[in-house]
Amino acid sequence: MDALAKKVASVLALGTLMVMLDVTVTVVAIPRFAESFDTPLSTAQWVTTAYTLALVAVMPTSAWTIRRFGAKRVYLTALTVFVLGSALAGLAWNIQSLIVFRAVQGFGGGFLQPVGMTIALGLVDERHRGQLMGWLGIPLLVGPVLGPTAGGLLVDHVGWRSLFLINVPVGLLAITLAARLFPRAAGAATETLDWAALLCLAPGGALMVYGLAQAGDAGEPFDAKVVVPAATGLVLLTVFVVRTLRSPRPLLDLRLLRKRSLATGSGAMLLVAGAYFGSMMVGPIYIQAVRGDSATTAGMIMIAQALTTGVVAQVASRLVDRTDPRRVVWFGISATIVAMTLMTTVLDYDTPYPILIGIGVVMGLGIGSTFMPLMTAALRGVDGPGTGSGTTILTTGNQFASAIGAALAATILTSLFNSRAGLLNGSGMTGAQRLTPDQRVAAAPDLASAVADTYLLTLSLLVAGMVVALWLPKTVRPTAVRASRSDDSERPLDASR
Structure with missing residues (x-):
């Protein structure tokens, strides 16, 4: 990558980091929202849900907005909306206004990842896509893991409004840099939605x-x-x-899924993303509801996983520029399956935290070797006008899968909590977090077994993802591809294999 591409990728990573942190940063603050606004937990949870649903709602329109207005203009507008929503959320006066302003955040944030990826891919050829994905993948993978840590520290030491107001100076910096560095791109004024x-x-x-x-x-x-x-x-x-x-x-050219690389990569991504984000919801609940420790403790335990993911993503994303990406993806999913299997077998109410940290490192090794290499492999052979639709298909599917995986994990965990711990009286995760110390000691074995069995869902999704990934087409090295594909940039790479 040249110097401009690295600068642009860094700015894009900053924007994506804000968006992905905000997916999970409010999870640990839900009890504080309920207390501050004197509202039930079920209502306060919409502070997180409204943001996620807004992301899901607007992300599919990214390909059209890129074609209609140009990627740079869309990115700057979306980032401005996100920053405005953050400022308003930090000034919210009741729970209803906070939920609405979180949705505004999501409406802006939903465009940043797919539009940003389109901008970045336009600056490099396929020989450097893996390296580029490494830069862009850090916030995508690490942001949601660090969210609970950052949220716990800010809520405990600064106050819940800081969760949103911190985005304002960072966002203004990103807007300034994006306006100066991003290449101009004209839209198609005649295209209608x-x-x-x-x-x-x-x-x-x-x-x-x-x-x-x-x-x-x-x-x-x-x-x-x-x-x-x-x-x-x-x-x-x-x-x-x-x-x-x-x-x-x-609106979204699903006919691109005729390309075997994109179809197989998207399918595997759906399953792996659902498993990964579903498991991330379960871990903090185990630490807080089963062990009775703080949100900050839950976040600190996940730091090793986040660091491992970020470092490994850099190495793995560069490997796919030099070797068959299938090997990297298969290794990554296999390592993640090992980590998830360990969670289902060794997790108990008193499992030492160093063991959980070690499993998290294995998880980071696997996920860091999977996500961005898989996206790189999926986008092989998707060039030119199809890039916007290809990246939107991947990012929209990833967001859908993440939300659905978390929802399914929460449903199964709640059901198992209620069926195994009579002390909860059917109150699920909310009741588990309200147990007294003595009640928690009595219920801990049953609650821990419920958590361990919930990981069976995420494990099954990973195994299915591995099966799909086995059908990824073999691709030749990008350096060779450039010479042989100059006449047909849209043809899949060796897709017949």
């Missing part, structure tokens, strides 16, 4: 995630408030797919 597709995709995805998230509170997977939104979302998404495949100018 497929509103019918958008009204199916965005609400469909949001309703699907909302329905699954409600399952944890309902305690019954077939409750009407679970089935109705989830089924409605599924129908809308089905209509979107049918319309997209028939449209000459689709």
Whole structure:
């Protein structure tokens, strides 16, 4: 990569870091929101849910906005909206205003990752895509892990408003640098938005995630408030797919999935992302609800995993520029399966924290070797006008899978808590966090077994992801590809193998 590409990648990483930190930074502050605004926990949880749903709702429109207005203009506008939403959230006067302003944050943040990736990929050829993905992958993988740590420290020592206000100076710096460094790109003024597709995709995805998230509170997977939104979302998404495949100018060009590399990479990414983010939700709950330790402790235990992920992602992303990326991905998923298997077998109510930290390091080794190499492999052969749609397919799918994985993990964990710990009286995770010290000692073995068995969900998703990844097409080295593909940049690389 040349100097300009590295500078642009650094600015993009800064923007993505803010967005990904905000996915999990508020999780540890939910009890504080409930206390500050005198509202139930079920309402306070919407501070996190509203942000996630807003990300999911707008991300699929990224490809169209890039084509219509140009990537630089879209990125700067989205970053400005995110910073404005952060400032307003920090000044919120009641729980309702905080939830609304978090949604504003999400509407801006949802564009940053796919648009930023499109900008970055336009600055390098395929020989350097792996190295570029290493830069962009650090905040994507490390941000959600560090979120609980940063959130716990800020809430405990500064106050909950600092969770949002800290984005303002950082965001203004990112806006200034992006305006100076990012290349200009003109949009297509005549292209119109497929509103019918958008009204199916965005609400469909949001309703699907909302329905699954409600399952944890309902305690019954077939409750009407679970089935109705989830089924409605599924129908809308089905209509979107049918319309997209028939449209000459689709909102999101799903026909790119005819490329074996993108189709297989996206499928594996869905499963691995669901497993990874689902497991990240379970870990802090174990430390706080089962062990009775603080949110800050939960975050500190995850630091080793975050550091390992960041370092390994740099090495792995550069390897895919020199070797067949399938080998890197297969190693990464295998290592992650080992870590998740250990969580299901060794986790107990008194498992020493050094053991959990060691398992986290193995997890970091696996995830750091999986995510960005898998995205790099998926985007091989996707060039030119298809880059925006390709990156949007990957990032939207990743966000959907992350939200769904977390919702499924929460639903299973809540159900197991209620069935195994009679002291909770059906109150699930909320009740587990409110146990007295004596009650927690009595319930800890049953709660720990529930957590260990919840990891079976994430383990099964990883195994399925490994099976899909085995079908990744073999690709030749990018240096050789440049010479042989100058006449046809859209053809998949050796996709017949």
